Amino acid sequence: MDTSQSAAEPLYFKRIPVITRSVKGPFRKFKTVVLWLGFAVYFMLPWLPWSRPDSPSQAVMFDIPGRRYMLFDMTVYPQDVFWLSLLLFISAMVLFFATVLVGRAFCGYFCFQTLWTDAFMWIEHFLQGERPARLRLLREPWSKPEKMLKLGGTRVLWFLLSLWTALTFVFYFGHAQTLLVNLVMGKAPAAAYITTIALTFSTFVAAGVLREHVCTFICPYGRFQGAMYEPATLSVHYDRKRGEGAAGRMSARTGLRTLAERKTLGHGDCIDCDFCVQVCPTGIDIRNGLQYKCISCGLCIDACNTIMDKMGFPRGLVRYDSETNLALAEPAPVHLQWKSLKVIGYGSFLVVMTGMLFYTMSHRATFEHSVQHVRQPLFVTLSDGRIRNLYQIRLTNISGREDNYSLAARGLPPGVLDLGNFDQVKVRTGKSVIVQASVTLDPGLAARYGEFEFLIRNGKGEEVADKARFFVKHEH
């Protein structure tokens, strides 16, 4: 960057509103498909019914008071927090892996800031028309009814979408139908209203007002992407050599309309139509090279290819390419550079961790169990001099159906274990029970049975053993 220039510039730039022009092309199509899919899943999932024996019939529900997440046929409990850490780790790995290969693919195609901004821009376009019309409306005074109607209408639609986005988020935390009715009737919990208001506000502000500022000033990911980029990383690039030529870019005025004419005069293939700038959702010029504001959405590629087709020039003046390839005298055909330590490292972590997640999820025990020695008192002397120890066996049924558990002990003489009425204990799904067990031993015998095991067997015959100790005196 030219430093002498920056000295003359003020420190503060007033924001220039980014009014994007619509564009057609494969990247736009891909983004639209992702948008529709993402919205369809997000907005419809809370309404998907799912039959369960003992809880609300909603496929996905985050039941905070019940301390469980219900995901289709699976119920996740707080003790499964390990899965969450695995999931977060995997998400991070996917992000890193994709970034090394194809740059900020997440930002450009999948990030919810991008998706919602895209949807908001679609509303804008739908009500106010194409870029020139929107620019004209922007310049006009608010006293004009057309501006009031169109810009006001846009904001009303934005607000409705924000509201429904917020409500949908809230629906995940309760039974959607009931919650919606309660929200309207004013009977929903305060947390639901506060969340709805906060999310409506933040969605409206982030996708309607702040837009690219979220990516450039708020989101940390845009800033630390540099650590992940390699020179071989594919990202959206302008082929400077081809576009500028020896004499720079030049509009396609008479005498410069064909490649041959341009070549003789030394001008590059870029006809300086500004289409790539006008479609950019972050308002940058890709021809200035790789920059932190670029979210890598590929719309400038679509824009440039449209123009190249119209001009009859070859496509790909703006394209996915790597810095190394562009630095060559004759850039080779683009291909993914996956043979690097970073890619293979991230990739193998990704595979291992994903495998681990699926393994632990499919091999989860159907019940949780623990045996605790009652410590107060550690032991008690009975009337006849025998010693008794108490144990609390805690069982949590997470199998999804009622189950019958049988309890026993191994390593004790017969008749010394007393389980009250609970040699067999029925536990409903999602419920916990505590069974108090007592073991009474002669002080003389006790030394031989210092350690033993509680055996817990579920209805299917799966058995676990929990170690326990027998105390006859305080050990120091």
Place this chain on the structure above:
Amino acid sequence: MADTAHPNTTGHVWDENLQEFNNPLPAWWAYSFYATVVFAVVYWVFFPSWPIGKGFLPGINTVTYKNAEGQDESWHWNTRSKLLAEMQEAALAQKPYYDKLMGMPYEKIAKDPELNSFVLAAGKSVFSENCAACHQSGGQGKIGLAPNLTDDDWIYGGSDEKINETITRGRHGYMPPYAEALSAEQIDQLANYVLSLSGNQADAAKAAKGKDLFHAQTAACNYCHGDNAKGRADMGSANLTDKVWLWANVPDAADQAAKVAMVKKIISGGIDKGVMPAWDGRLKPEQIKLLTAYVRTLGGSGK
């Protein structure tokens, strides 16, 4: 770099050339500040805020809870009322369990896994609040203070009804002092006999004489402790033949002389501190029932 040649000023000029720089606050800062002002005004409307004379502006928010008479009582928002309201909310959440508990006989409670788990968990918290001061946190009691509830020795009977009665009406254990009625020698003989009853080491000759005293009119210990010295649950006299000690800390005594001395001290001085208060009126019937069931789980099989 700021443009120092053409500074942004407020436009006022004093004394010919004195001007004031105009450095407005950043818009985001200013709007955030206005937002806090709006927040404060909304807060004043809902919550107690400004002091006015001896009182204050209470705000329109209220907290309602049931007072001791069972009537709804509303106050301006304050944390104390909020705590009461929240406690009552929590009690309401426990109510179904208490209702189930009250509607079930003790034998059935002990067979219902979920209700029994409630007894173990909620019982422990009620016990910790009300009983643990004497009986200790796990109900293990303390020799010389309060009976151990985790053993199988029940001074006043270990049936559900008896435990309930003990909690509801309280107990007062009393043993008269014998220091004046008996000679030191007789007390020594009795002490040796009492030790021998539970299989402790004792002077056989003294114990034999003690046994006679025990059953004779002189000491008449058998009136309360029974002919077999096993105590009587209806009056709360101790079973002297078992290994459980409440007042004399025989199990932890250093030597034989100390054991005898401890028992002698009880016989000469008597006991007048075995007092358990009546909990009827302090605890609700459902809490007493919960405690009864809980105490039963501590002691195991109640006889």
